[in-house]
Amino acid sequence: xxxxxxxxxxxxxxxxxxxxxxxxxxxxxxxxxxxxxxxxxxxxxxxxxxxxxxxxxxxxxxxxxxxxxxxxxxxxxxxxxxxxxxxxxxxxxxxxxxxxxxxxxxxxxxxxxxxxxxxxxxxxxxxxxxxxxxxxxxxxxxxxxxxxxxxxxxxxxxxxxxxxxxxxxxxxxxxxxxxxxxxxxxxxxxxxxxxxxxxxxxxxxxxxxxxxxxxxxxxxxxxxxxxxxxxxxxxxxxxxxxxxxxxxxxxxxxxxxxxxxxxxxxxxxxxxxxxxxxxxxxxxxxxxxxxxxxxxxxxxxxxxxxxxxxxxxxxxxxxxxxxxxxxxxxxxxxxxxxxxxxxxxxxxxxxxxxxxxxxxxxxxxxxxxxxxxxxxxxxxxxxxxxxxxxxxxxxxxxxxxxxxxxxxxxxxxxxxxx
Numbered sequence: 001x002x003x004x005x006x007x008x009x010x011x012x013x014x015x016x017x018x019x020x021x022x023x024x025x026x027x028x029x030x031x032x033x034x035x036x037x038x039x040x041x042x043x044x045x046x047x048x049x050x051x052x053x054x055x056x057x058x059x060x061x062x063x064x065x066x067x068x069x070x071x072x073x074x075x076x077x078x079x080x081x082x083x084x085x086x087x088x089x090x091x092x093x094x095x096x097x098x099x100x101x102x103x104x105x106x107x108x109x110x111x112x113x114x115x116x117x118x119x120x121x122x123x124x125x126x127x128x129x130x131x132x133x134x135x136x137x138x139x140x141x142x143x144x145x146x147x148x149x150x151x152x153x154x155x156x157x158x159x160x161x162x163x164x165x166x167x168x169x170x171x172x173x174x175x176x177x178x179x180x181x182x183x184x185x186x187x188x189x190x191x192x193x194x195x196x197x198x199x200x201x202x203x204x205x206x207x208x209x210x211x212x213x214x215x216x217x218x219x220x221x222x223x224x225x226x227x228x229x230x231x232x233x234x235x236x237x238x239x240x241x242x243x244x245x246x247x248x249x250x251x252x253x254x255x256x257x258x259x260x261x262x263x264x265x266x267x268x269x270x271x272x273x274x275x276x277x278x279x280x281x282x283x284x285x286x287x288x289x290x291x292x293x294x295x296x297x298x299x300x301x302x303x304x305x306x307x308x309x310x311x312x313x314x315x316x317x318x319x320x321x322x323x324x325x326x327x328x329x330x331x332x333x334x335x336x337x338x339x340x341x342x343x344x345x346x347x348x349x350x351x352x353x354x355x356x357x358x359x360x361x362x363x364x365x366x367x368x369x370x371x372x373x374x375x376x377x378x379x380x381x382x383x384x385x386x387x388x389x390x391x392x393x394x395x396x397x398x399x400x401x402x403x404x405x406x407x408x409x410x411x412x413x414x415x416x417x418x
Contacts, residue, residue, distance in 0.1 A: 001028070017056075026102070026117050027053045030060050033102040057121035064101060071096040076103075078135055080122055081158075082143075082151065085112045093138035133159055144168055149176070150184060157191055166196050166203070173206050182210045201230035205243050212250060221250050232270070241267040241279040245286055252290060261290050281310040285323065288330070297334040304330060 017031045046059035065073060075095045079085035085098045087110055098104065103118035114122075136155055143152035149172045156165030169188050176185050189197070189207045197203045208223035224247035231239035248263035268283035288303030304327035311320045372388040381389075 001032070026115060027056060030057055030102045030118075053117070054120065057117055061118070061121045068099055069096075072099040074135070075099065076122070078139060079112070079114055080119060081136060082139060082155070083114060083119075084151075085114075086110055089139055089142045092142050093135045095135060137161065137164075140164070153188055157188075162193065162196055166192060166200055170200060170202065173203075177206065177209070182213065186210045198230060201227045201234065201236070201243075202239055204230070205239065205246070208243075208246065212246070217250055217254065221247055224250070237270050238276055238279055241271045241276065241283065244270075245282055248286060248290075252293070257290060257294055261287070264290060277310050277314060281307050281314070281319075284310070288326070292326075292330055297330055297337065300330050301327065301334065 017028065046056055046063060050056040050059050068076070075085070075090060075098050078093075078095060079098055084107075085104075087097065090097060098112060103115055103122065105113045105115050107113055136159055140152045140155040140159075140161075143149070143155070149168065153165050153168050156162075156168060165188075169185070169192075173185050173188075185206060189203050192203065197207075204223045204227035208220040208227065211217075211223065212220035224243045228240045228243035228247065231237070231243060244263045244267035248260045248267070251257075251263065252260035264283055264286045268280065268287060271279040271283055284303045284307040288300045288307065291297070291300035291303060304323060308320065308323045308327060311323055372384055375388065376384045
């Protein structure tokens, strides 16, 4: 194959090329392409000076570059930086077409990928680096428009254009998080300087959401709190409310319901005056949930009711179903508790009556002399029952039991033993 592709290459050099390649087709392809375009002597010189496949590709790359115009070299350098090239991209930035060579792998849609072995070979050559920053910037803008966000952000951050990178991240972060690309978004956010995160506090909120999803609750609460403070200072009321409610949710998760309620109330206050219906809805929902968790159903019901009124006005059937279900179950629990309290009060009243009646019965049974003397006068002492002759102390026991059971307020404390 080598002898056919490179006429004039002697057999010794062909065998050396096969030995250096040791299997990878990209090396043999490079020898064949170089011989076809640059002539057999170029391949022989490269083979004579190298002892490994990487060195061979590097030698061929240097030879190829000497035959290129400066514009073609810049285009190839840009393709190396991007990893890919496309005619539309080159047209937008005013670059020359990508020079043909064995380094390019054709993909669908007109894209060309720089093969990995050639990226290493071309990348080691210093002469390949004089591409223009404005060309890379233009390429990043093109990639944003075509949806290649990850590559665009990498270029912006590599150029040091942090603001453009931050704006691109801000526009796309929510979509990428929804798609589950948390690691990508978090890696971008960690690369941004602290000053940028301060100017864009929603970055802190997104980073906190990712931390919360990964179980790093303390870091998430800290970022949510800072994001809420910064959003408030920048009059981003919607962002402040979102971060406050998120911090509230994490506080509730770790059992600090008091702090959770404070943050939810703060969110409710700032949204109420701003007329932010969705944010007010979520604040009322969260306050209702927290009230229900603490058993304050009288407080939970009005919050759920206000949230339902907002969602009915906005018109979101899935949300309305969830809210109505929560409100209905809360109302039912409220009724059950009220009924239980009524039964408890009735039980306490009956218990008190039971105690009094039992005490009266004991007094009556311990009649003592009142019953004994009339009976003895009529029937004689020997016919009076011993229970009446010897005081049994039932009345004293009844008085003691009445005092312990009824108490000074007249409510039964505990029933007498049956």
